[in-house]
Amino acid sequence: MAQSTAHRRLLQEYKSLTNNPPDGITAGPVSEDDLLHWEALIEGPEETPFEGGIFPAELKFPKDYPLSPPTMKFTGWIFHPNVYKNGSVCISILHPPGEDPNHYEHASERWSPIQSVEKILISVMSMLAEPNDESPANIDAAKMWRERRDEYNDMVRQGVLKMLGL
Amino acid sequence: MANDQLNLGPLILILVLSGLILRYLFVTSQPQPQRRDPQAAHRAREEATQRILQIFPRVDRRSILWDLQRTGGNVDATTERILTGRLATPPITFQPPPPPPGSSITTAASSQPGHGAKLVESSSQPDLITRYNLQNKLSSVTAAEQQQPAVVDKKGKVWSSNKDERQAALQKRREDMILAARRKMEAKLAAQKNAPT
Numbered sequence: 001m002a003q004s005t006a007h008r009r010l011l012q013e014y015k016s017l018t019n020n021p022p023d024g025i026t027a028g029p030v031s032e033d034d035l036l037h038w039e040a041l042i043e044g045p046e047e048t049p050f051e052g053g054i055f056p057a058e059l060k061f062p063k064d065y066p067l068s069p070p071t072m073k074f075t076g077w078i079f080h081p082n083v084y085k086n087g088s089v090c091i092s093i094l095h096p097p098g099e100d101p102n103h104y105e106h107a108s109e110r111w112s113p114i115q116s117v118e119k120i121l122i123s124v125m126s127m128l129a130e131p132n133d134e135s136p137a138n139i140d141a142a143k144m145w146r147e148r149r150d151e152y153n154d155m156v157r158q159g160v161l162k163m164l165g166l
Numbered sequence: 167m168a169n170d171q172l173n174l175g176p177l178i179l180i181l182v183l184s185g186l187i188l189r190y191l192f193v194t195s196q197p198q199p200q201r202r203d204p205q206a207a208h209r210a211r212e213e214a215t216q217r218i219l220q221i222f223p224r225v226d227r228r229s230i231l232w233d234l235q236r237t238g239g240n241v242d243a244t245t246e247r248i249l250t251g252r253l254a255t256p257p258i259t260f261q262p263p264p265p266p267p268g269s270s271i272t273t274a275a276s277s278q279p280g281h282g283a284k285l286v287e288s289s290s291q292p293d294l295i296t297r298y299n300l301q302n303k304l305s306s307v308t309a310a311e312q313q314q315p316a317v318v319d320k321k322g323k324v325w326s327s328n329k330d331e332r333q334a335a336l337q338k339r340r341e342d343m344i345l346a347a348r349r350k351m352e353a354k355l356a357a358q359k360n361a362p363t
Contacts, residue, residue: 018325018332021339053347054347141251166348166352
């Protein structure tokens with residue numbers, strides 16, 4: 001069976017993420033029988049309330065990857081302005097190529113085949129550290145982050161402990 | 167006369183309908199928390215509050231009681247709301263009874279040590295230790311294993327040409343990452359506890 005472009009490319013990305021994993025990131029297919037479904041673990045960035053935590057997420061790739069971007073969804077506890085309550089991540093690098101009709105994002109920030117899983121995961125990691133206040137996905141989290149930062153930080157720390165079973 | 171009779175039909179209909187609506191309103195508002203025993207209900211509420219306070223010592227007791235009142239004493243629902251930041255501030259008129267002097271957090275903890283853990287497990291998102299079945303590995307790590315992490319890491323990071331080996335190596339990396347984070351956090355918590363404040 002001839003392997004599709006998506007499979008070849010994903011296998012290659014998996015290989016490079018295995019040999020040179022970025023700090024605080026572990027990612028790969030849930031099972032190699034289905035390369036379009038990955039699981040990633042992201043470490044909470046240091047100097048943030050997420051520090052010390054591990055956040056699991058699943059990535060689902062379309063058949064025409066890398067032309068179209070994957071979707072990413074946190075599968076554990078998360079409370080962040082740019083993550084929907086169901087865990088879906090809202091970040092420009094996951095948005096399809098082309099200009100944003102609302103002109104919030106530059107084309108260069110959005111998905112294109114020169115991006116990669118590694119770049120997505122690194123972007124999400126820095127998003128945890130620095131929420132983007134312009135396009136909140138979780139209104140409650142955004143509001144608390146903006147107006148009651150101490151309470152937000154407290155809640156994130158509790159969530160981190162909960163995820164580690166502590 | 168003919169007119170009157172024509173209007174009678176709709177009139178009766180309206181009367182019957184409004185009667186039904188009124189009945190509906192009464193019936194639905196009546197069978198709410200028919201407390202069999204206010205004492206027992208109060209005790210159960212207090213117990214639930216203590217359990218939540220064990221997990222979230224910083225959350226206001228009054229807010230917890232208010233939320234429990236609204237959820238009918240559902241601890242999971244209230245926990246979920248605290249975690250997602252949707253815990254509402256109670257109105258000033260809500261004045262719960264003060265906590266009974268005997269049942270401080272310490273007595274609750276000593277009598278039911280497993281409660282906190284049970285609560286976390288039963289919520290919609292299991293923690294990572296449960297999800298990856300790492301309970302056994304948590305305690306079984308020896309000093310010897312911790313002494314040679316470099317070797318393990320290197321081995322795990324090299325791309326194998328065998329699919330199953332790759333899968334196993336990835337699985338191991340995931341588990342190691344979670345276990346390392348857990349241990350680090352445990353050490354941090356222990357240090358915080360011992361440090362004089």
